[in-house]
Each structure stands twice: as C-alpha cells, then as structure tokens.
Amino acid sequence: MIKPENLNSKLKKASYAVRGAIVDRAAQLETEGRKIVYCNIGNPQALKQKPLTFPRQVLSLVEYPELPDRPGIEKFYPADAIERARHILKCCPNGLGAYTHSAGMPFIRKAVAEFITRRDGIPASAENIFLTDGASKGVQAAMTLLTNNENDGFMIPIPQYPLYSATIALYGAKQVNYYLDEQNSWQLNEEELKKSYAAAVKKGINPVAIVVINPGNPTGAILSEENIKMVLRFAREHKLAVLADEVYQENVYAPGMKFISFAKVLHETGDIDTTLFSFHSVSKGFLGECGQRGGYMEVRNMPKEAYAELMKLQSIGLCSNSAGQIITYIMVEPPKEGEPSYPLYRQERDTILQNLKKKAEMLYGGINEIEGMKAGTPQGAMYAFVRFDLPEEPGRNISEMSEEERLAYESRRNMDYCMALLEETGICVVPGAGFGQIPGTFHFRTTFLPPMEDMAGLVEKIKAFNRKYTEMLKNRK
Amino acid sequence: MIKPENLNSKLKKASYAVRGAIVDRAAQLETEGRKIVYCNIGNPQALKQKPLTFPRQVLSLVEYPELPDRPGIEKFYPADAIERARHILKCCPNGLGAYTHSAGMPFIRKAVAEFITRRDGIPASAENIFLTDGASKGVQAAMTLLTNNENDGFMIPIPQYPLYSATIALYGAKQVNYYLDEQNSWQLNEEELKKSYAAAVKKGINPVAIVVINPGNPTGAILSEENIKMVLRFAREHKLAVLADEVYQENVYAPGMKFISFAKVLHETGDIDTTLFSFHSVSKGFLGECGQRGGYMEVRNMPKEAYAELMKLQSIGLCSNSAGQIITYIMVEPPKEGEPSYPLYRQERDTILQNLKKKAEMLYGGINEIEGMKAGTPQGAMYAFVRFDLPEEPGRNISEMSEEERLAYESRRNMDYCMALLEETGICVVPGAGFGQIPGTFHFRTTFLPPMEDMAGLVEKIKAFNRKYTEMLKNRK
Structure with a gap:
C-alpha cells in the first residue's frame, strides 16, 4: 500500500479551514438527527436561496438542443429565454x-x-x-x-x-x-x-x-x-x-x-x-x-x-x-430592460441583494450588541469576521511561550470555542485561525446566508452560547 | 510586467501535443476558409456525434427545477426522464x-x-x-x-x-x-x-x-x-x-x-x-x-x-x-429495459458504437493498404496510432547523432509530415512524437470520429498525400 510518509509533503502541510474538522463534525451531528445551520461557507443555494429563473431556463433549453424548436415550448419558457438558447446554440454549433x-x-x-x-x-x-x-x-x-x-x-x-x-x-x-x-x-x-x-x-x-x-x-x-x-x-x-x-x-x-x-x-x-x-x-x-x-x-x-x-x-x-x-x-449578459424576462430577473436579483443587506445588518447589529463581541460595519461580501474575547485561562502564561507555541495554543482555543458553539447550537462557523488573525485576537467567520426567519434566532443563540462559554472559562479552576 | 524568465520552469517544460502548434495552425487555416477535419482529439460531438437524448432530457429538467412539476410537460419529456429528474432533485435537495x-x-x-x-x-x-x-x-x-x-x-x-x-x-x-x-x-x-x-x-x-x-x-x-x-x-x-x-x-x-x-x-x-x-x-x-x-x-x-x-x-x-x-x-445508471426511454437509449447507444466499429474498420483497413503505412488491428478506444515510413534524407547520418539530436531530428521530421498533411488535405492529426515512439519510427494519431461519409475520403486523401510526400523526399537532392 502507498505509505502515508511518502506522500506529497506539501499537500500534507496545506490546510483548508472552510471544509475542515468542524464541518466533518457538523455532518456527523446531522446524520445523528441534529439540525445544523451551515454558516461555514458561502453556499447560498444550500441555505434555501433559489436559483434565478432566467439563467436556469436558458441552461435547460441548451442542454436539450431540440427543445427550443419544439412547437408549444413557448408555454414553458419565455420568448427571450428561447431566443437566447437559439443564439447560444448558433454560437457554439457543437x-x-x-x-x-x-x-x-x-x-x-x-x-x-x-x-x-x-x-x-x-x-x-x-x-x-x-x-x-x-x-x-x-x-x-x-x-x-x-x-x-x-x-x-x-x-x-x-x-x-x-x-x-x-x-x-x-x-x-x-x-x-x-x-x-x-x-x-x-x-x-x-x-x-x-x-x-x-x-x-x-x-x-x-x-x-x-x-x-x-x-x-x-x-x-x-x-x-x-x-x-x-x-x-x-x-x-x-x-x-x-x-x-x-x-x-x-x-x-x-x-x-x-x-x-x-x-x-x-x-x-x-x-x-x-x-x-x-x-x-x-x-x-x-x-x-x-x-x-x-x-x-x-x-x-x-x-x-x-x-x-x-x-x-x-x-x-x-x-x-x-x-x-x-x-x-x-x-x-443578463436580460435587458424591455425583454420579457427582465421584470422577473430584476425582481429576483433585487430581492436577493436586499435580503442579503438586511441579513447583514441584522447579523452585524446583533453581534455588535453582544458583550465581548465585535463585527464592525457591514460593507460587502457574504460574511462577518467576528472578533470575540476569551478570558485568560488560569495557569497559562502566554509571555512564556514561543511564537509557535502561542499560535498553536490560541488556535486550539479558537477551535474549541467554535466546536462548542456547534455542539451547543448547531451553528457551524469557521475559526478565525483558518483565515489568519493577529496573535492574541480571536475571531470566527460566519456567513449571513441563512434564511431571514433564522437570522434573529441565530444571533440570540450565539449570544446565549457566548455568555455561557465565557462564564465557564472564567469559573475554571 | 512579469518576466517570462521568472515564470514556472516546470510549466515551460510541459508540452501537450493534442492541442499544440498543429492545432493552432489548423484553427488559423479554418479562419481563412479552409475545411479542417479535426482528428487530433477525441471530441465526438465536435464531429457531429449527437448527444444521447435521455441524459440531456434529465439535465434539462433538473437545471430548471420547477419544470418536472409543470402540467403538460409530459408532452416534451418521457415519463421516466421526469421521474428521474424528480429523483435527482429529491436526492440533492439543494x-x-x-x-x-x-x-x-x-x-x-x-x-x-x-x-x-x-x-x-x-x-x-x-x-x-x-x-x-x-x-x-x-x-x-x-x-x-x-x-x-x-x-x-x-x-x-x-x-x-x-x-x-x-x-x-x-x-x-x-x-x-x-x-x-x-x-x-x-x-x-x-x-x-x-x-x-x-x-x-x-x-x-x-x-x-x-x-x-x-x-x-x-x-x-x-x-x-x-x-x-x-x-x-x-x-x-x-x-x-x-x-x-x-x-x-x-x-x-x-x-x-x-x-x-x-x-x-x-x-x-x-x-x-x-x-x-x-x-x-x-x-x-x-x-x-x-x-x-x-x-x-x-x-x-x-x-x-x-x-x-x-x-x-x-x-x-x-x-x-x-x-x-x-x-x-x-x-x-442508464434507462433500464422496460422503461419508456430504453428503446431510444439503446438505439442511440448501439448506433454510435456500431458506427465507431465500422469507422475503425474502415480507417484501419484503409491505412493498412497504404504502402509504407501500418495501423495493426482495431481493438478499442477512438484512435489509430499509425506507423509510417519516411525515406532517409540524403546527407544525414543518424548514427553520428547524439540521442538527443536524433530525437529532435526525428521529432521535427514527424511534425513536418503532419503539418504538410494538414496544409495539403485539411486533416489534423497529432505527430507520434507527442505520445512517444521508439526512436527511428514515425507515427501519427488520428481519431476515427469523423462522420461515416467522410471516412472513405479521409483514407484516400491520406494515401494520396503520403505517396506525394514520400516521393518528394526521395527526389530531394
């Protein structure tokens, strides 16, 4: 059998936090019947965002190339989607x-x-x-x-x-x-x-x-x-x-x-x-x-x-x-104003973007109100990189650690926090150490992609967990 | 600007004959209005092979996920394609x-x-x-x-x-x-x-x-x-x-x-x-x-x-x-016997495979009859790796060359032959040197994917070109 010690050492050194140990654990909990909210990755359609209609209509037509010319098909597809599919099939005759x-x-x-x-x-x-x-x-x-x-x-x-x-x-x-x-x-x-x-x-x-x-x-x-x-x-x-x-x-x-x-x-x-x-x-x-x-x-x-x-x-x-x-x-090259699909396309696009904006505001706003947590101001993308405080652990002196020891120690604490959050609440986020952070600081990355109705509860759960977890750390002997 | 001499030297060493200089030249000739028969790559649908109906019907349905449930859609898709699409969307709810x-x-x-x-x-x-x-x-x-x-x-x-x-x-x-x-x-x-x-x-x-x-x-x-x-x-x-x-x-x-x-x-x-x-x-x-x-x-x-x-x-x-x-x-997991799409699926599959077999026999048979050319017996895949003789060039003594010189020399002669074939006939094949060959032997790889009606002409063209090209070499001073 191939020997692990002979395999690509560069690959072994590589790590990809977004799909690492914490996501494996989440998947395991899910198979055990827990409800998991995957905030680890920017994967909107896994969190109930529906695909836009027009691009999928066009794909549907070009995958079945005789369809655009079948009589009656205009009952199922708008004229501009059919037109677009014909155009694509003309441009790529193969x-x-x-x-x-x-x-x-x-x-x-x-x-x-x-x-x-x-x-x-x-x-x-x-x-x-x-x-x-x-x-x-x-x-x-x-x-x-x-x-x-x-x-x-x-x-x-x-x-x-x-x-x-x-x-x-x-x-x-x-x-x-x-x-x-x-x-x-x-x-x-x-x-x-x-x-x-x-x-x-x-x-x-x-x-x-x-x-x-x-x-x-x-x-x-x-x-x-x-x-x-x-x-x-x-x-x-x-x-x-x-x-x-x-x-x-x-x-x-x-x-x-x-x-x-x-x-x-x-x-x-x-x-x-x-x-x-x-x-x-x-x-x-x-x-x-x-x-x-x-x-x-x-x-x-x-x-x-x-x-x-x-x-x-x-x-x-x-x-x-x-x-x-x-x-x-x-x-x-999306539908243009005046084309049959434009109103729906615009509505779907704007609804998604407006919802993302609202959810960003809810998440950032809620997080910023949690004691010991900070997310700044929402500007763009699909994430908040949330900074949180962790009480010192008794009997540990960071100043006596080498840089490497300190990084490993803080990275472990960062992971422990996120893993506990997952176990307690079912919310799957990624520890900041996976993205990099200034030594001595702790973060996690969460998307704001879950459906609107879950967002308020999400923040509440994080808040309750954070209070409990930091209390637990403080009370540790 | 990035300096070419600083770029990845491993990438520079890599070569990929199937899409190299000869294909670039073919594309250029095509823009000049020449008809090119692309035998360089196993790309059946670029050579008029039609996609099988069932897989494309299923893809068409799953790309537009509300389609399988639209009343009347059964006029456009067979029941088992709709059923299969529903099954897929159930198995991957995202x-x-x-x-x-x-x-x-x-x-x-x-x-x-x-x-x-x-x-x-x-x-x-x-x-x-x-x-x-x-x-x-x-x-x-x-x-x-x-x-x-x-x-x-x-x-x-x-x-x-x-x-x-x-x-x-x-x-x-x-x-x-x-x-x-x-x-x-x-x-x-x-x-x-x-x-x-x-x-x-x-x-x-x-x-x-x-x-x-x-x-x-x-x-x-x-x-x-x-x-x-x-x-x-x-x-x-x-x-x-x-x-x-x-x-x-x-x-x-x-x-x-x-x-x-x-x-x-x-x-x-x-x-x-x-x-x-x-x-x-x-x-x-x-x-x-x-x-x-x-x-x-x-x-x-x-x-x-x-x-x-x-x-x-x-x-x-x-x-x-x-x-x-x-x-x-x-x-x-193709359509099974008894399912509505099975007869068409089987017919499309068998026609393609039978045609490939016939075309393989035509190509191999025709090539083997050309003087100085050999393709062996058709067994499988989509190619013939055709061996051909090239007359010695006067004034060149292979035995005086280093191994490297000899490889370069023969590789150049191999390429010249294929390039001349392209220029003369519009048939685009790949020189054997791109795949490797025993020193002293010359080959080209050609697919047998062109439509049936082109196959006989293809062999004839190769035959005529080969006679002319080897004559030309023999008559060189």
Missing part, C-alpha cells in the same frame, strides 16, 4: 457536449470583455479572458504560472480566504502575510505592506505577487479607490503581479459605497507595466450558482510568452465545463 | 447550484459503486468514489498525492496520452518510459517493465506508480487478463501504486475481446496491498460528453491517512461541477 477552446467559448469570452467595458468604461479584449471552473481554478492557474521556485512568495491579506494559503502550501511557494487594518474597516495599509515585504526579503523570500480580495473575504471590506491606487503603486514599485479576487463585486451593502475594479484603476492610472489577474465567479453575487462552477480570469499587461504558457496550462486541463461557461455568459 | 460534497453528491457516488459491482461482480464502496471534472482532474489529483519530491517517478506507457507526460513535467516528477509492444498488439511486456524500472533506479529515480491506459490511448489496445495480472504483480513487487485509465471501457470493437477492469483483477487475485486508482469519464464511450466535464476516480487499498489527504485536496478545489456529476450518474 453544443455543450464538445470540448470548448481551452480558454472557453469565443463568444462568451467576447461577452465578458464587453461586460468589463460596460462596467468600468475601459477597453477589454476577449483574448485576455479565460473561462474557468469557478474563480478558484483561475487563481490556481495564475499561481501555477507565477511559482517558479520555493523562495517565490505571495503576499496575502490576513485574514484571507484559505484557498490562497492552501494553494501556496500545495505549490511549495512562500506565504507572505500582510495584516489588514481592523481598526480602519479592514483596508490595506501601505506601511504594513512595506513592513511585510521587507520582512519577507530579509528571510530570503522573493515576493512575486500580491493578492487582494475586494470586497473582502472574510472581512467584507470594500476598498476605496485610493486604497487600490496605493496597492497598484506598491506592486509596480516592487515588480509584483496583482491577483485581484473580485468575486463579491455585486455584494455591496454599505450606503454610498461602490465596488471599483482593479482593472479600471490600473487602466486609468495608465500603468502598462503591472501584470494584473482579476477573477470573477457565478458562485457569489446574487446568482449563487456555486455548484455550476463558472467564472473567468482577465489578464492585463501580460507578456506574450507568459500568455502562451497560461494557455498551455489551460489546455492540459482541456477546458472548463460548458454549463458553467453558459451561466457565466448569462451573468455578463 | 439542486445543482450548491457546492456539493468535495467528492461529489453522495447518491451519485453510491450509484457509481453499484455500477462497478454490476460491471465486475466485485464489492465497491461509495466512500472510495471521487467525482471529478472529467478523468483528467482525477488523474492529476492522484499524481499530486503521490508526488513528494523531484526523484519520484511515474512509469508511463510509450506511446501514452500526453496528459501524463505534461502533468509529470508540471509537478516536477520524473517520467519513466516503458515501451508498449507494437509487434504484440501493444500489450505490456514484463521484461520491458523490469528493464524500464531498473534503468530508472539506476538514474536515482524512485518509481512510485505505474500508469496503464486500457483500452489504450493512442494505441487502441485492449489488455488481456493475463497482462493485467502481470502488471499488478509487478506493481506489488515494486510497491508501486497503479493508475488505471479506463475511460474507453465501452469502446471495444474487436470480436471476442472484452474490457476487464484493473479493480476486478485486483479483487480476484486477493491483493489487498497494491493501491489502485482507476478513472472513468463521460467524455468517451458512446456518451461523448466531453464539454460537460464529468467523471470519477475509484481508489482501492488506500490507507486512511492518504484518503484524508486526497479528500483535503479535493476540498481545496471545492467540488466538481454538478452538471458533470449528473451526467456521470446517468452513465452509471
């Missing part, structure tokens, strides 16, 4: 069952470029669009391209989405942490970037790229234009590629705030030197089509040799799945 | 838009295990099934798990499917070639395996696994039970994991031959020590659903720590796409 171009169907790549131009008022080219199985696969393609040896480093925000730390570990690169500024609504801080970069270089690391997640995961923070400019300037100065994870671009809740893309700022600053990879997905926003695995990566300022390598990499994986490509197409 | 379990939807994993039991008469467990985005992603997961350092080697057949060589290069492992026995219908030869293994060990390589493709790609060979037993014995002796690529298991054409799975032979020999990964896909067989990216990996004799690492790896990629999972489900 249908959904043939391998597509490695970078995706040409007409969809073109539609994505046009979407970027409409969104940002900047030029975009279909050639620079790669359709991917969700954003994750795009991120991994970019990181594969950029990782050449074990000293190559990726600067990632702390807290971060663990895809980044897991992929860095898996590819044998170096993780270079920069802390987000919790006091300043989790924006990036230039001094912190400089400090992080310098510390990495001092350790012999060669930073090759900086990862930015906007709107933030797990923080929900929306970056200001100034902040984005600063990051691009910093990247240019240090010859770093930029990986802009923009999958929550539709999830903006704070009044007066708006999403600004890295592509737009890059274009407007006239920077033709900094290589930018940006990522989008059908899994988040209001579509929430996680299971369909659709998304795209746009590249800018990419030398042609690098482009050729990226294309080769995609060709080794053949192509992304065609249903995901079609949903991506509908995402970037 | 629908196709939610992330599934990292290893795929539990009911589909169970159906796959039952399929293996029905096919082979052996026990199989849903726990050991991982649903993947096509077989390629399963293969890459297994290779990720097994590659620990740069001396770890994978024994691969020559000729092979270039996914293997590309992935080995990309992951920084070592490629250990063993030649298939062209004289003996491309079976594996034990002496050759021993020789290959010993030569690798002598070079400091640590072989960790052996890859076998059955039915063969590009060879079409179907392995005998004896041959499979020999491979498993060899693997056990040398503590190698076995990667069995069985994606062409439905594509068996030779009278009296049948596909035998590695799982069956492993089970029957009572070997509880050799770790086996086997792979299947919806892309080949008679479904030909390449674009849907569905497939599975089954693992056997897997230690639980390795299993946990594999599951973690899959969780970092979240899950395979849900439409691909559904098609995989239909593949392993």
Whole structure:
C-alpha cells in the first residue's frame, strides 16, 4: 500500500479551514438527527436561496438542443429565454457536449470583455479572458504560472480566504502575510505592506505577487479607490503581479459605497507595466450558482510568452465545463430592460441583494450588541469576521511561550470555542485561525446566508452560547 | 510586467501535443476558409456525434427545477426522464447550484459503486468514489498525492496520452518510459517493465506508480487478463501504486475481446496491498460528453491517512461541477429495459458504437493498404496510432547523432509530415512524437470520429498525400 510518509509533503502541510474538522463534525451531528445551520461557507443555494429563473431556463433549453424548436415550448419558457438558447446554440454549433477552446467559448469570452467595458468604461479584449471552473481554478492557474521556485512568495491579506494559503502550501511557494487594518474597516495599509515585504526579503523570500480580495473575504471590506491606487503603486514599485479576487463585486451593502475594479484603476492610472489577474465567479453575487462552477480570469499587461504558457496550462486541463461557461455568459449578459424576462430577473436579483443587506445588518447589529463581541460595519461580501474575547485561562502564561507555541495554543482555543458553539447550537462557523488573525485576537467567520426567519434566532443563540462559554472559562479552576 | 524568465520552469517544460502548434495552425487555416477535419482529439460531438437524448432530457429538467412539476410537460419529456429528474432533485435537495460534497453528491457516488459491482461482480464502496471534472482532474489529483519530491517517478506507457507526460513535467516528477509492444498488439511486456524500472533506479529515480491506459490511448489496445495480472504483480513487487485509465471501457470493437477492469483483477487475485486508482469519464464511450466535464476516480487499498489527504485536496478545489456529476450518474445508471426511454437509449447507444466499429474498420483497413503505412488491428478506444515510413534524407547520418539530436531530428521530421498533411488535405492529426515512439519510427494519431461519409475520403486523401510526400523526399537532392 502507498505509505502515508511518502506522500506529497506539501499537500500534507496545506490546510483548508472552510471544509475542515468542524464541518466533518457538523455532518456527523446531522446524520445523528441534529439540525445544523451551515454558516461555514458561502453556499447560498444550500441555505434555501433559489436559483434565478432566467439563467436556469436558458441552461435547460441548451442542454436539450431540440427543445427550443419544439412547437408549444413557448408555454414553458419565455420568448427571450428561447431566443437566447437559439443564439447560444448558433454560437457554439457543437453544443455543450464538445470540448470548448481551452480558454472557453469565443463568444462568451467576447461577452465578458464587453461586460468589463460596460462596467468600468475601459477597453477589454476577449483574448485576455479565460473561462474557468469557478474563480478558484483561475487563481490556481495564475499561481501555477507565477511559482517558479520555493523562495517565490505571495503576499496575502490576513485574514484571507484559505484557498490562497492552501494553494501556496500545495505549490511549495512562500506565504507572505500582510495584516489588514481592523481598526480602519479592514483596508490595506501601505506601511504594513512595506513592513511585510521587507520582512519577507530579509528571510530570503522573493515576493512575486500580491493578492487582494475586494470586497473582502472574510472581512467584507470594500476598498476605496485610493486604497487600490496605493496597492497598484506598491506592486509596480516592487515588480509584483496583482491577483485581484473580485468575486463579491455585486455584494455591496454599505450606503454610498461602490465596488471599483482593479482593472479600471490600473487602466486609468495608465500603468502598462503591472501584470494584473482579476477573477470573477457565478458562485457569489446574487446568482449563487456555486455548484455550476463558472467564472473567468482577465489578464492585463501580460507578456506574450507568459500568455502562451497560461494557455498551455489551460489546455492540459482541456477546458472548463460548458454549463458553467453558459451561466457565466448569462451573468455578463443578463436580460435587458424591455425583454420579457427582465421584470422577473430584476425582481429576483433585487430581492436577493436586499435580503442579503438586511441579513447583514441584522447579523452585524446583533453581534455588535453582544458583550465581548465585535463585527464592525457591514460593507460587502457574504460574511462577518467576528472578533470575540476569551478570558485568560488560569495557569497559562502566554509571555512564556514561543511564537509557535502561542499560535498553536490560541488556535486550539479558537477551535474549541467554535466546536462548542456547534455542539451547543448547531451553528457551524469557521475559526478565525483558518483565515489568519493577529496573535492574541480571536475571531470566527460566519456567513449571513441563512434564511431571514433564522437570522434573529441565530444571533440570540450565539449570544446565549457566548455568555455561557465565557462564564465557564472564567469559573475554571 | 512579469518576466517570462521568472515564470514556472516546470510549466515551460510541459508540452501537450493534442492541442499544440498543429492545432493552432489548423484553427488559423479554418479562419481563412479552409475545411479542417479535426482528428487530433477525441471530441465526438465536435464531429457531429449527437448527444444521447435521455441524459440531456434529465439535465434539462433538473437545471430548471420547477419544470418536472409543470402540467403538460409530459408532452416534451418521457415519463421516466421526469421521474428521474424528480429523483435527482429529491436526492440533492439543494439542486445543482450548491457546492456539493468535495467528492461529489453522495447518491451519485453510491450509484457509481453499484455500477462497478454490476460491471465486475466485485464489492465497491461509495466512500472510495471521487467525482471529478472529467478523468483528467482525477488523474492529476492522484499524481499530486503521490508526488513528494523531484526523484519520484511515474512509469508511463510509450506511446501514452500526453496528459501524463505534461502533468509529470508540471509537478516536477520524473517520467519513466516503458515501451508498449507494437509487434504484440501493444500489450505490456514484463521484461520491458523490469528493464524500464531498473534503468530508472539506476538514474536515482524512485518509481512510485505505474500508469496503464486500457483500452489504450493512442494505441487502441485492449489488455488481456493475463497482462493485467502481470502488471499488478509487478506493481506489488515494486510497491508501486497503479493508475488505471479506463475511460474507453465501452469502446471495444474487436470480436471476442472484452474490457476487464484493473479493480476486478485486483479483487480476484486477493491483493489487498497494491493501491489502485482507476478513472472513468463521460467524455468517451458512446456518451461523448466531453464539454460537460464529468467523471470519477475509484481508489482501492488506500490507507486512511492518504484518503484524508486526497479528500483535503479535493476540498481545496471545492467540488466538481454538478452538471458533470449528473451526467456521470446517468452513465452509471442508464434507462433500464422496460422503461419508456430504453428503446431510444439503446438505439442511440448501439448506433454510435456500431458506427465507431465500422469507422475503425474502415480507417484501419484503409491505412493498412497504404504502402509504407501500418495501423495493426482495431481493438478499442477512438484512435489509430499509425506507423509510417519516411525515406532517409540524403546527407544525414543518424548514427553520428547524439540521442538527443536524433530525437529532435526525428521529432521535427514527424511534425513536418503532419503539418504538410494538414496544409495539403485539411486533416489534423497529432505527430507520434507527442505520445512517444521508439526512436527511428514515425507515427501519427488520428481519431476515427469523423462522420461515416467522410471516412472513405479521409483514407484516400491520406494515401494520396503520403505517396506525394514520400516521393518528394526521395527526389530531394
């Protein structure tokens, strides 16, 4: 039998908190008949969010390609969904069952470029669009391209989405942490970037790229234009590629705030030197089509040799799945005003976004009122990264621990808390240690995706649990 | 800008012939108005093979989940497709838009295990099934798990499917070639395996696994039970994991031959020590659903720590796409005799398989009649790996070349031939060098997927081109 000690040690080092031990335990409790509220992952349709009607109607028609032409079918599908399906089948005459171009169907790549131009008022080219199985696969393609040896480093925000730390570990690169500024609504801080970069270089690391997640995961923070400019300037100065994870671009809740893309700022600053990879997905926003695995990566300022390598990499994986490509197409080219499906599409979209906003406000508001807990202000994405206090344990002296011991100790306490929350309430959240946090602080990430009627109860349960758990710690001998 | 010289050197070394320079040239000619016959890749639906009706009907229904319950819908879908869609939506109440379990939807994993039991008469467990985005992603997961350092080697057949060589290069492992026995219908030869293994060990390589493709790609060979037993014995002796690529298991054409799975032979020999990964896909067989990216990996004799690492790896990629999972489900659980869709399903299946058989016979028969060309006997899969003679070039002395020079020289001549074939006839095949061949021999791989009416003309065109091209070489000064 293969021997565990001989297996990929990089894989062994990788960890992916969003689906780790705590989720396994939740699944086990569920099989034992407990009701579990999965707040561990941004998976809207697992929490009763219904898929939007129009994209699914179109998919339904193109999967069964003779359907659009069957007499009487207009009783079951609106005219524009049928029209759209015909258009898709005309643009991809091989249908959904043939391998597509490695970078995706040409007409969809073109539609994505046009979407970027409409969104940002900047030029975009279909050639620079790669359709991917969700954003994750795009991120991994970019990181594969950029990782050449074990000293190559990726600067990632702390807290971060663990895809980044897991992929860095898996590819044998170096993780270079920069802390987000919790006091300043989790924006990036230039001094912190400089400090992080310098510390990495001092350790012999060669930073090759900086990862930015906007709107933030797990923080929900929306970056200001100034902040984005600063990051691009910093990247240019240090010859770093930029990986802009923009999958929550539709999830903006704070009044007066708006999403600004890295592509737009890059274009407007006239920077033709900094290589930018940006990522989008059908899994988040209001579509929430996680299971369909659709998304795209746009590249800018990419030398042609690098482009050729990226294309080769995609060709080794053949192509992304065609249903995901079609949903991506509908995402970037939704029904337009005046078309039969538009009113329903708009209503479904707005209801989902308004509900997310309301639920964000309920969650953040409720959490902020709990003694010893803080969630800041809801801005965007689908999460709250909740900070909570834990009373000191008697007989433990942090100042006597090595850094590593302290991290392990605090990480264990963080996990114990979340595991107890799960056992007590059935609420499944992810310990902050999985995303990264400043030593001495404790967080958990929770989505605000559960149905409205569960949200108030959710906060109440967390409150009651927190009181009981911290009391228990305080009373420990 | 990112500098090409700093990019992933392993990626740069990787090559993937099936979608390389020759295909780029074909696409270019096509935009110039030339008719191209794409024989480079097993992509049936790009060559006018129609998707089977039942799987697409079911997908169409589940993508639009309110459809199965709409009155009147039975005019458009047979009762068993509607019933099946309802069953699927009951088994996955979150629908196709939610992330599934990292290893795929539990009911589909169970159906796959039952399929293996029905096919082979052996026990199989849903726990050991991982649903993947096509077989390629399963293969890459297994290779990720097994590659620990740069001396770890994978024994691969020559000729092979270039996914293997590309992935080995990309992951920084070592490629250990063993030649298939062209004289003996491309079976594996034990002496050759021993020789290959010993030569690798002598070079400091640590072989960790052996890859076998059955039915063969590009060879079409179907392995005998004896041959499979020999491979498993060899693997056990040398503590190698076995990667069995069985994606062409439905594509068996030779009278009296049948596909035998590695799982069956492993089970029957009572070997509880050799770790086996086997792979299947919806892309080949008679479904030909390449674009849907569905497939599975089954693992056997897997230690639980390795299993946990594999599951973690899959969780970092979240899950395979849900439409691909559904098609995989239909593949392993097709309509049964007595159900309304069965007659059409059977007719479509049998027509495709019979046509493939006829086209294989036409292609192999025609090729074998061309002077200086040989394709052997059609057994399985979707390809012929055609050997052809090339007259010596005057003024070139192979015996004076280093091994590397000779390989480069012959690889160039192989490519020139295929490129000229493309320019002259519009037929796009892949040079044998992309799959590997014994030095001094020349091959190309062609599919026999073009529509029946094109097949005879195809062989004629190859014949005429070959005569002209070899004459031209002979007449060169």
